[in-house]
Amino acid sequence: MTRTYALIAAGAVAALLGGTAGFILLxxxxxxxxxxxxxxxxxxxxLIGGPFTLMREDGVEVSEAEVIDDLTLVYFGYTFCPDVCPLDLTRNAEAVDLLEQRGVMIDPVFITVDPERDTPEVMASFTDYLHPRMVGLSGTREQVEAAKSAYRVYASGPGEGDNYLVDHTNxxxxxxxxxxxxxxxxxDLPAAQLADSVQCFAERL
Structure with a gap:
């Protein structure tokens, strides 16, 4: 009986120490x-981030480890988006340029939530226009859903016809x-403030 209590006590102490270590790290x-x-x-x-496999805009299938191999700004949207996505991605591109001028390199990534219309070719044309280093990712509906799930992203659809809109996390x-x-x-965060925040993180990595 005494030995049993001792084992329980030892387990409790180990759990406490482990929890303390985790708290200190956090x-x-x-x-x-x-x-x-x-x-x-x-x-x-x-809770944010995790494994995914998607199709890069050049037609090559890539994993999250190949995409996020440095400081990376990830955005989910779609190329047929009439307003929010172009504005957000343009802001991100401006922040990337501001950071590069300061000597901070960050990779801009755009993951579609509308793979039915956003083929790799469509993504390539879209991202090349926004920024030469922006990477566009598409894939099958199942692959995109897995990426959305990893990032806790909501998106409606797909809709019917060719001109449907997609409500999504931005x-x-x-x-x-x-x-x-x-x-x-x-x-709604301006590019300069976004760049300041990213630079702060980069300097403390």
Whole structure:
């Protein structure tokens, strides 16, 4: 009986220490990036991001590890979007250029939520117009749904006919291969402020 109690007590202490270590790591991360801005997710950043396989605009199938191999700004939308997506992606492209002028390189990525219309060829034309380094990702409906799920992205559709609209989450996610999700940015944040926030994160990585 005494031995049983001792084992239970030892397990409880180990669990407590493990929890303490996890808390210290989370606290260290929060302290390190404090003041950088970017929205956070209730429940923790581990809820955002994860494995996916998608078709790059050049027709090559890639994984999330191949796409997010450095500081990366990820946006979900669609090329037929009449207003929000072009504005958000243009803002992201402007921020990328501002950051490059400051010596900070960040990869802009655009993942479609409308793969039925957004073929790799369509994505290539769209992203090349917005920024020479922007990567467009499409794929099968199943592949896109998996990516949406990993990033907790909502999107309606597909609709009927050729001219349907897609209601969708319009946030830009700042990701890093080691740190994972760093923060999200809404579309109303100006390019200069977005660049300032991303630079803050970059300097503390």
């Amino acid at each position: 606290s260290d991360r929060a302290d390190r990036f404090a003041g950088c801005g970017g929205g956070q997710v209730a429940g923790g950043g581990d 946030l830009s996610y700042l990701m890093h291969p080691e740190e994972g999700f760093l923060g999200f940015f809404r579309g």
